[in-house]
Amino acid sequence: MTAVPARNRRADARRSRAAILDAAARVLNAEPDASLETIAAAAGVTRQTVHAHFPSREKLLLAVVGRLTEETIAAMDAADLDAGPAKDALIRLLDAGEQVARRYPGLLQKISTLLLSPQEDHDLHTSVGDRIERVIRRGRRTGEFDDRLPIGWLVAAVVKLAHAAGEESATARMTSEEARDALHTSVLRMLGAAADAGRSPGPR
Structure with missing residues (x-):
């Protein structure tokens, strides 16, 4: 009973x-x-x-990070990462993450003050990293991305660059458009892909 x-x-x-x-x-x-x-x-x-x-307050903040990660993963999965060229899928993935981050600027700045061990930081980004890796591997199979650098390094670098773009935009050192364009260009160049993939034409 x-x-x-x-x-x-x-x-x-x-x-x-x-x-x-x-x-x-x-x-x-x-x-x-x-x-x-x-x-x-x-x-x-x-x-x-x-x-x-x-x-503790830190435990609460870590749990909130987990909640935001779940929201980010849902947005990335909705971007249909297995469709079309891998370059375009990677841009959609980055944009999906940026759209979620844009909704929580104050919260993300607070979270950035958390002192995480390298393992904790890695664990928080595992699900996102898995999706980035999937797209990169697909791009290598199709010849869109080169294979000069280790996959693990590339995944970690993409995550760090995305955080850097968010910080530049949040602190107004760059506009959101400038930060997004810099992120797209940096990631695609790092992968050995054409940097104009997925970009809308700028002002002439």
């Missing part, structure tokens, strides 16, 4: 956790230094409930 109540408690816990992560992403994007009390209020739970799911 205790199975149903136990399932209900687990379902309630999942809903609370999802509500906290949704609220944290929303609140911290608008106010990066918002208190846990503010996040709890936005989620409709108590501060103690937040602590029950996330014992």
